[in-house]
Amino acid sequence: MKVAVLGATGLVGQEMIKVLEERNFPVTELIPLASGKSAGKLIDFRGAQIEVREVSREAFQGVDIALFSAGADVSEKWAPIAASCGAVVIDNSSAWRMNPKVPLVIPEVNPSDAMHHRGIIANPNCATIQAVVALAPLHRRFCLEYFSAVTFQSVSGTGKEALTELDDSIRSNLEGKPFKPEVYPLPIGFNVLPHIGPMDESGVSEEEWKMLHESRKILHHHRLQVSCTTVRVPVRRGHSEAIVAQFGEHITLEEAYAILSEAPGVEVMTGNNYITPLQAAGSDLVYVGRIRYDMGMPRALSMWVVSDNLRKGAALNAVQIAELVSSKADV
Amino acid sequence: MKVAVLGATGLVGQEMIKVLEERNFPVTELIPLASGKSAGKLIDFRGAQIEVREVSREAFQGVDIALFSAGADVSEKWAPIAASCGAVVIDNSSAWRMNPKVPLVIPEVNPSDAMHHRGIIANPNCATIQAVVALAPLHRRFCLEYFSAVTFQSVSGTGKEALTELDDSIRSNLEGKPFKPEVYPLPIGFNVLPHIGPMDESGVSEEEWKMLHESRKILHHHRLQVSCTTVRVPVRRGHSEAIVAQFGEHITLEEAYAILSEAPGVEVMTGNNYITPLQAAGSDLVYVGRIRYDMGMPRALSMWVVSDNLRKGAALNAVQIAELVSSKADV
Structure with missing residues (x-):
């Protein structure tokens, strides 16, 4: 699966990439994204270094899963774009959590809600x-x-x-x-x-x-x-x-x-x-x-x-949602 | 008034002495007391240095108010002795708080309880x-x-x-x-x-x-x-x-x-x-x-x-109780 991580240089974004690696998530290509300010930085993933790209519509082409952790404003703008490109967005910000059309999911608690998404699934707040x-x-x-x-x-x-x-x-x-x-x-x-x-x-x-x-x-x-x-x-x-x-x-x-x-x-x-x-x-x-x-x-x-709070409170929960969604894709 | 402070070298004891000075409590003689370990140390009070004495029955002779902050075991032993010497003991430990014969007093809340003491008044816990x-x-x-x-x-x-x-x-x-x-x-x-x-x-x-x-x-x-x-x-x-x-x-x-x-x-x-x-x-x-x-x-x-917690939670509340008791003595 082609996985984008938006906010790849932040604390949660880095933890997301670490969790993807630790849990052996079936990543065929990792696309670390960030604001223009962080573009060009290098991210470690499975022993390789990957350059962070500036977020753009093009960056989401062919992406299966897009893990977002870049704040509510960024999510509001980019989540619909990523979803329209066919990605399932798993968003760690507060932007979509209370939207009635967006499932808010803890995989141990309400996994079946994740199945009714329309391209965006929200990760709850850490606390x-x-x-x-x-x-x-x-x-x-x-x-x-x-x-x-x-x-x-x-x-x-x-x-x-x-x-x-x-x-x-x-x-x-x-x-x-x-x-x-x-x-x-x-x-x-x-x-x-x-x-x-x-x-x-x-x-x-x-x-x-x-x-x-x-x-x-x-x-x-x-x-x-x-x-x-x-x-x-x-x-x-x-x-x-x-x-x-x-x-x-x-x-x-x-x-x-x-x-x-x-x-x-x-x-x-x-x-x-x-x-x-x-x-x-x-x-x-x-x-x-x-x-x-x-x-x-x-x-x-x-x-x-x-x-x-960075693991189960954020990155781990998001990757677990990705696992849920991808296992459904397998079925 | 002759005022003894037992536990004079501890955090609360030192704060008690500071509060006595700040509030101009009518101290005619300050008697700092502690365990044998701290005896001989010097305490500042109104510009003078006073030697800390080891606690003993004799130390309470003629004392009007004894402020205790030396732990529950020390209080259990010495509060009745000080009280039998005629002092009013105001005790910051947990030793006497729940004793039905001992008032537990916050001067802003239940000042009249202080009037029914039998020689010991307990200071409540800081929290x-x-x-x-x-x-x-x-x-x-x-x-x-x-x-x-x-x-x-x-x-x-x-x-x-x-x-x-x-x-x-x-x-x-x-x-x-x-x-x-x-x-x-x-x-x-x-x-x-x-x-x-x-x-x-x-x-x-x-x-x-x-x-x-x-x-x-x-x-x-x-x-x-x-x-x-x-x-x-x-x-x-x-x-x-x-x-x-x-x-x-x-x-x-x-x-x-x-x-x-x-x-x-x-x-x-x-x-x-x-x-x-x-x-x-x-x-x-x-x-x-x-x-x-x-x-x-x-x-x-x-x-x-x-x-x-060291002021209203301990030392200040104890000195306020002493003020209550001494104003009653004036009446």
């Missing part, structure tokens, strides 16, 4: 993916009514420049020097920022709305209620979430363990065990730990959910 | 104080039924050695060297740890139980329901909390702003404004920002609450 991977199997048996998620999101979700800003901010602080942030509104080193994406007049941030709307769409569960506060923390890679999930029926810890231990993509940690983002970085799994009966809410479990 | 300072004024008007709190707690809550470990852990990481933590179970630099205090067989940590039990006791509200996950973050000073508070009646944002703008010890931030721990460090206030109607819960507000 939503790991919450829904953990909650969906429990929802199927016990009917999720409500969940609250407070997130601890790493800076790699923002991009390369945020990783640099984190280190700069930390070094300045250690040296007692003032620091003027450019990526974030305030210094992120030795700090936490409850502010991911713009906040609207209701006081809710874009990242918080995504948790609500994307979860409902992926689970086909439009009465699901969600509370959410999303927070950036000085971690490089790996998002963590403190989740309280309330179900229609009482669920025991043993039932939760049993369901999650068979859930694809999940590693359940029993008892008081948990994992931290520093440990989860580079892994493909969604780790669910510290599962306990919630102290304050009936029929509810508390849990601590960690996953690598 | 609880800031949540309750923010919620109590709203509770009085709208009856708080439930709240969930997910905390982002700074390492200074653990003590001096944790501040050193944070810096060491960060420096090792920046230099690409391995790091073996001693204070925390895992590296805290570039990481978050959902683990404050031991967890029991129910999976709940000590810090999480404190949020429930201390809130109920301070508010005299034993049907209050609380969900809580407490998390350590790589921040030096200042705790942050993502809170969802559900009330018996509907409460508007305008009502919340009006109540909180008159609440003692609170700075309310309207609209989408918020403060971060790096900004709140060194301040005496509890900052309440990002107040919004919760997305997923009826009659509920979401908010972001930040305060300096």
Whole structure:
């Protein structure tokens, strides 16, 4: 299959290319694309170096799968063009996620939605993916009514420049020097920022709305209620979430363990065990730990959910969707 | 008044001495006390240097107020001794907080409880104080039924050695060297740890139980329901909390702003404004920002609450209790 990656020089784009290689995706030709600014850079793939080309209509000719990770504006413009050239676009931006004609897919959760695409399939937001991977199997048996998620999101979700800003901010602080942030509104080193994406007049941030709307769409569960506060923390890679999930029926810890231990993509940690983002970085799994009966809410479990935001939260999920679509093509 | 400070060389003890000086507490003699290990060290107070003495029964003779911040074991042993010497002990450890004969006091919330002491008054846990300072004024008007709190707690809550470990852990990481933590179970630099205090067989940590039990006791509200996950973050000073508070009646944002703008010890931030721990460090206030109607819960507000854990979360609250007790003595 001819595979284009738009945004090939970004953190997620690079991870997409790495995942394609690791999972032996049947790539006959890889076409790394980016803005004019990054054209000419070299990308490693299967031991060869491939030159990044500037995105254009011509670049999508004959492409089977186009993995997009270049921001919403770029996606809005180029996804319809790539699709009209016959490619299946798997888009990691927020541009198409809530479009009713575009499936929003987590392969472990709603694979069949991917089959009804019209050329564009959306990859959910990183923070939503790991919450829904953990909650969906429990929802199927016990009917999720409500969940609250407070997130601890790493800076790699923002991009390369945020990783640099984190280190700069930390070094300045250690040296007692003032620091003027450019990526974030305030210094992120030795700090936490409850502010991911713009906040609207209701006081809710874009990242918080995504948790609500994307979860409902992926689970086909439009009465699901969600509370959410999303927070950036000085971690490089790996998002963590403190989740309280309330179900229609009482669920025991043993039932939760049993369901999650068979859930694809999940590693359940029993008892008081948990994992931290520093440990989860580079892994493909969604780790669910510290599962306990919630102290304050009936029929509810508390849990601590960690996953690598660049892998399952972005690149891996996109490549898994590509696998779904291509396996259908084989059939 | 003759004032003893037990744990005078610790982070909170030093802050207590600083607060006594800043607030012009009527100290006629300051007696800094500590374990034998720290005896002989010098403490600055009002331009003089005072030698730290080893704690002993004799040290409490004639003492009016004894501020304790030396851990639960030390408190269990020495608080009754100090009280039997006639001192009023204001204890920052967890040793006496849930003892029904010991008042647990936040001066802005339940000052009258302090008047019924039998020689020992307990200072609540840092994470609880800031949540309750923010919620109590709203509770009085709208009856708080439930709240969930997910905390982002700074390492200074653990003590001096944790501040050193944070810096060491960060420096090792920046230099690409391995790091073996001693204070925390895992590296805290570039990481978050959902683990404050031991967890029991129910999976709940000590810090999480404190949020429930201390809130109920301070508010005299034993049907209050609380969900809580407490998390350590790589921040030096200042705790942050993502809170969802559900009330018996509907409460508007305008009502919340009006109540909180008159609440003692609170700075309310309207609209989408918020403060971060790096900004709140060194301040005496509890900052309440990002107040919004919760997305997923009826009659509920979401908010972001930040305060300096060593000031209002510990030393300041203790000295305010001392002020309460001493003003009563004047009457």
